Amino acid sequence: xxxxxPSPVDLLVSGGLxxxxxxxxxxxxxxxxxxxxGLIVAVGPADxxxxxxQAAETIDATGHAVMPGLLNAHTHAPMTLxxxxxxxxxxxxxxxxxxxxxxxxxxxxxxxxxxxLLAAAEMIRSGxxxxxxxxFFEDAIGSAACQAGIRAVLGEALVDFPSPNSKTPADGxxxxxxxxxxxxxxxxxxxxxxxxxxxSASADLLIRSKELANRYGAIYLSHVAETSREVQExxxxxxxxxxxxxxSLAVLDPRTVFAHGVHLSDADIELMAERxxxxxxxxxxxxxxxxxxxxxxxxxxxxxxMGLGTDGAASNNDLDMWGEINTAxxxxxxxxxxxTAANAQTVVWLATRGSADVLGFAGExxxxxxxxxxxxxxxxxxxxHLVPLYDIYSHLAYAVSGADVATTxxxxxxxxxxxxxxxxxxxxxxxxxxxxxxxxxxxxxxxRPS
Numbered sequence: 494x495x496x497x498x499p500s501p502v503d504l505l506v507s508g509g510l511x512x513x514x515x516x517x518x519x520x521x522x523x524x525x526x527x528x529x530x531g532l533i534v535a536v537g538p539a540d541x542x543x544x545x546x547q548a549a550e551t552i553d554a555t556g557h558a559v560m561p562g563l564l565n566a567h568t569h570a571p572m573t574l575x576x577x578x579x580x581x582x583x584x585x586x587x588x589x590x591x592x593x594x595x596x597x598x599x600x601x602x603x604x605x606x607x608x609x610l611l612a613a614a615e616m617i618r619s620g621x622x623x624x625x626x627x628x629f630f631e632d633a634i635g636s637a638a639c640q641a642g643i644r645a646v647l648g649e650a651l652v653d654f655p656s657p658n659s660k661t662p663a664d665g666x667x668x669x670x671x672x673x674x675x676x677x678x679x680x681x682x683x684x685x686x687x688x689x690x691x692x693s694a695s696a697d698l699l700i701r702s703k704e705l706a707n708r709y710g711a712i713y714l715s716h717v718a719e720t721s722r723e724v725q726e727x728x729x730x731x732x733x734x735x736x737x738x739x740x741s742l743a744v745l746d747p748r749t750v751f752a753h754g755v756h757l758s759d760a761d762i763e764l765m766a767e768r769x770x771x772x773x774x775x776x777x778x779x780x781x782x783x784x785x786x787x788x789x790x791x792x793x794x795x796x797x798x799m800g801l802g803t804d805g806a807a808s809n810n811d812l813d814m815w816g817e818i819n820t821a822x823x824x825x826x827x828x829x830x831x832x833t834a835a836n837a838q839t840v841v842w843l844a845t846r847g848s849a850d851v852l853g854f855a856g857e858x859x860x861x862x863x864x865x866x867x868x869x870x871x872x873x874x875x876x877x878h879l880v881p882l883y884d885i886y887s888h889l890a891y892a893v894s895g896a897d898v899a900t901t902x903x904x905x906x907x908x909x910x911x912x913x914x915x916x917x918x919x920x921x922x923x924x925x926x927x928x929x930x931x932x933x934x935x936x937x938x939x940x941r942p943s
Contacts, residue, residue: 504528509554531905562622562868564848567773567802571608575807600657613641619895622868648687685712703744717751736761771798771851778804800848813895837890871900
């Protein structure tokens with residue numbers, strides 16, 4: 494029996510340039526997307542889609558590019574409250590002498606809650622619809638993400654020394670398992686297992702973390718080969734590179750993600766490709782801390798799966814993924830002496846399809862296709878720096894900024910429309926963030942505003 498009239502859906506986004514990021518890099522001029530119960534149910538020319546579907550809500554996307562939301566493959570969301578606290582320092586000094594002491598004093602569930610909401614507002618405003626987080630009190634991060642309406646992959650930082658949330662490694666593992674169970678059915682939040690790094694987690698903790706991840710089919714993420722000093726110390730301590738050391742512990746498989754992966758030998762890259770390892774590439778943080786430039790073209794040529802992340806706002810200093818997209822393109826052209834390296838489509842792919850694959854969402858997110866989750870953003874093309882338009886991927890890689898994102902939709906829900914945040918009270922948020930900063934700054938030597 495043929496139904497009379499158009500089928501009801503929750504949302505229609507119609508009239509824009511659809512940048513699908515599908516396997517064929519399909520562009521649809523004056524296209525439309527139908528969304529129902531959080532899923533994309535149709536993608537195509539506007540005349541066809543609007544004839545087939547009638548929506549409870551319609552968004553006119555004329556003058557906008559419509560594309561999948563960006564996925565931040567690695568960050569530390571509450572560190573927005575440490576933004577600018579200790580700049581222009583090497584990683585080891587920045588971390589050991591400034592950030593870890595500040596965290597030991599300041600980090601608690603309330604700080605994490607407000608820092609995450611601040612991060613969520615920044616990410617939603619700049620078109621990020623999912624972030625993979627490593628920090629402390631990750632349950633509070635999950636609650637804040639749900640309040641903001643943004644997707645999150647939670648990962649409690651597991652270390653061998655007392656953290657703000659766990660006195661022992663066993664406490665951290667137990668807390669992580671509680672997270673895995675609590676958030677198992679949530680539509681926005683997933684949980685991963687994240688030992689901080691091979692230099693801050695013992696072999697026993699690294700192995701037990703992987704065993705926990707395997708029991709729950711979770712992503713296993715760790716900072717690996719971020720600095721040359723880390724690699725040198727690994728050789729001195731274990732007689733192996735960080736990658737080979739982790740392989741000796743049997744923790745490498747396609748659900749393993751390395752954050753950074755900067756200092757990698759050819760043997761490391763070959764091993765990573767064999768094991769199916771993924772990397773969350775964080776070019777701006779690596780540049781700011783002078784950690785180096787990950788060998789992106791060589792990694793991709795070898796078949797290593799790659800995504801893109803910002804790292805935390807204390808080492809970046811923002812969570813705008815457009816900056817990472819642009820930096821990834823520029824950086825790898827320079828270090829390879831090749832203007833064709835990391836071209837525009839490649840870096841857009843890293844922030845969408847690439848990050849989705851790295852984080853275990855390959856069949857759900859990263860492109861505008863029927864059956865995928867309805868996470869999409871509208872970019873206002875009626876801006877001086879986006880006119881004229883010859884190649885949309887060129888604009889996305891080299892000209893668009895977070896300020897150009899007009900509307901953000903996550904799981905079919907409009908969380909920002911026409912640059913107006915719908916899920917968060919930003920006035921209260923900013924006030925709370927400033928109150929917390931007023932306590933942190935004087936104690937840890939932050940410069941006063943001029």
